[in-house]
Amino acid sequence: MRMRVAAAAALVLVVSAACSKTTEEGEEVDQTRTATGVIATDPKDSLGPAAEVPGATKGGTFTVIRENKISHLDPQRVYSFAGLMNAPLYARSLTAFKDDGKGNLTLVGDLAETPGTNVNKDCKVWEYKVKDGVKFEDGTPITSKEIAYGIARSFDPDLTGGPTYVQEWLADTADYDTKWNFKANKASLPPGLSTPDAKTIKFEFTKPRCDLPFALSLPSSAPLPPAKDTGVNLDNQPFSSGPYKITKHTPGVELVMERNEHWDPKTDPVRHQYPEKFVWKFGPDPDAAANQVIADTGDAAAGLAFNGVPSALVSRVEGDAALKGRTITSPTPSAWRLTINTQHVTDLAVRQALNYAIDRQGFITVYGGTTVASPLTTLMPPATIGYKEYDAYPAGPTGNPEKAKELLAGKTPELVLGIGDDVPELGTQLKTNLEKAGFKITVKTIPADAKLDETKKKDNPWDIWLDQWAADWPSGAAILPVLFDGRSIKAEGNSNTSYFNNDAINAEFDRVLALDPSAQAAEWSKIDERIMKEQAPAVPLFVEVAYYLHGSKAGGIFISSVFGYPAFVNAYVKQ
């Protein structure tokens, strides 16, 4: 009898779980987010304090839950998204983006008074003036010396992991660490970097480097007093220049940051100091973290799951009325494309036919729906400064196989699709989709962990594969020349995975790269369209959509328009 009751109870459970009706509801993600970014010319824009966040209150502990530890905390080594979102709390850089979370970006001076002075208007000499009243966590003032030392130490080959733009530009070579040896010259500065006085820092390059103001917004331009440099150990306990300082750090378990009383809001145009503490808790996998935040108890009530809501869980979150108002969703700058290996697929008509054939809606459905992806027809994502929407091969949301067949003119191109073995169903989707349009697709699975390295090899055997690019700053200069400048192709480690090399396009890149950064924006959009219309070296697919859930007491979280991850500079705990 007891058995029967138990069985009946189990049955009721299963049936009730299975019998809630799934319907189509919820509003569509706003897909028309365009970064209208500018570079602040008025020094007032770079002044603090940052505008108050409506409804924000001081105090409390803000908790962030993440599966893995943040790979680096040392500002000169920070490059992962989690690191880049966390670093502004304890590290200030020369420039910073003012971000309203809706795509409106302004590049302002952070430690510097302005986003930089282009001294000769040729992008070869840049000058920065350090603000008054900026201090480290021990109260000592920040001068140009400490900022320059921070940049100099990024030349140390032991301090791996960070961005290398500024080092490569100063040294004018990719082997910057051999050109200037940091360990042997700790008292001096790398070539081209100088500090004429305690308030001035000067960059001199041999080639025009118009993207410097953007590159300096990365935390690698954070200051450090030479006496506080603990080398590789700085990774565990960085020396703070921001509103918070690290008070406790157990790598892989917990990171506690408390207020830095020497931080002056009047000097800071972007950060706030609302919560008493920020605590990162590492360990729970994305499902577990999301479930903790859904439950809204304990620390998670004033917290955020940094890994977001896994796509398979999104519909549960959507269907739960209690979670309305606790979700944040926004397209990110992370753009996916179907890369075409132009060394193999030399026929332009075939590449164009692929663009006509692609069924973006079907692909997004298999990928997880419109809550996790938003279709894209351009090479640059909408969150790029100066973005202009266009569709070079208009074929509707599900593609136009007839038009593709017309272009193929009876031929049946045989293409090999390389696909990570973690997403075989995406391979199936592409095969079915493209074969309808007259292609013959061979699906070849690649071990997921090796896929990136293998496709970056010039002589890889595949014709088409999925690629993803998220730029380090929302400028076409960090996207198009990186992905499509043929002169940069090497044997391994290519970002130009289409192996596309066109002299006319390369010349265009050079021309635009030498323009003043504010004049470049519109030009990149034109080149984007030109590459797609004339060459079609890839099939743009979609941008990832961030889908986050925070606790009922957490506030002020927005999705960074630069990186597409939650930003903490406005975060507060509701009291």
Next chain:
Amino acid sequence: MSLSPEVLEPVPVADAAPAPKGVVGRSPGQLAWMRLRRDRTAMISGCTLLFLMLVALAAPLIEVLYGVGPHDEFKHLLTRRGSIPLGYAGGVSADHWFGIEPGTGRDIFIRMVYGLRTSIFIALASAIVTAGLGVTAGILAGYLGGWVDTVISWITDFALALPFLIFALAVMRPVELRFYGPREEVPTWFRVAVLIAIFAAFGWTSTARLVRGQVISLREREFIEAARASGAGLGHILFRQLLPNLWAPILVSFSLAVPAYVTGEAALSFLGIGIVDPTPDFGAMIFRSIAYLQTDPAYVFFPGITIFALVLAFNLFGDALRDALDPKSSR
């Protein structure tokens, strides 16, 4: 057939009719069949097995009657936002009995019918190859003894010492690379063949040990001596005299190996080294469904319950078979 004394004893038969002769002569096979017939568990699990095998065999016919193929997509039945099936219980409807897959929008019922086919084919084929290898090795080792026995026992111990999962994980890709270039698709039949080979390479040892033990206890018996004395060849002794006395343990180990291979194949496909999408397969299906445990439980439920039923039926039937063939052995 079997001359072992225990089956020569008069076996009390419950439904022995008051026949004029009193005692009816029955072969051991008939006796086992009668015991099996009287075992309710055996009958239920046997019928379930028969049904599932029929379904697997008749998959193309079912596809025609059902009107939906395993690769047909019904993306319009998914939510646009989350790619979850619309409606109740993962999109269960008159057209889609077990609902449709989230994301891909394929019909779960017909994919399970074909998945059953993949599963049962691989498991049965592996079990047959395993039994063949194991019996041959065991019978040779047991009967010949001496250095043959030593060598075969060594190989058996060696094979037993290899960790199955790690070996399977390590061997699958190199084998694929050996036979297929970087631009050639690895066909499904090749993956199936490699899976069967891996199972056979690891599975034959237990059968071989079992058979060897039995043969050692039989080889000094009178009927073998008699055969040897009358000049029978090795092949005759092994396969005409010894083998018929070994059917019971072989059948039992065979029937218990099949469910182990069903789960083994599902496990390897779950880990991504067995059958891969789009070929329908339980392991791959369950792996994909795990992510939807909270949002589309029906997707986990249907393939999960079916593979559970299949393995349970095989195991229960194997147990019942052992009881029927060898009623004296204790559980």
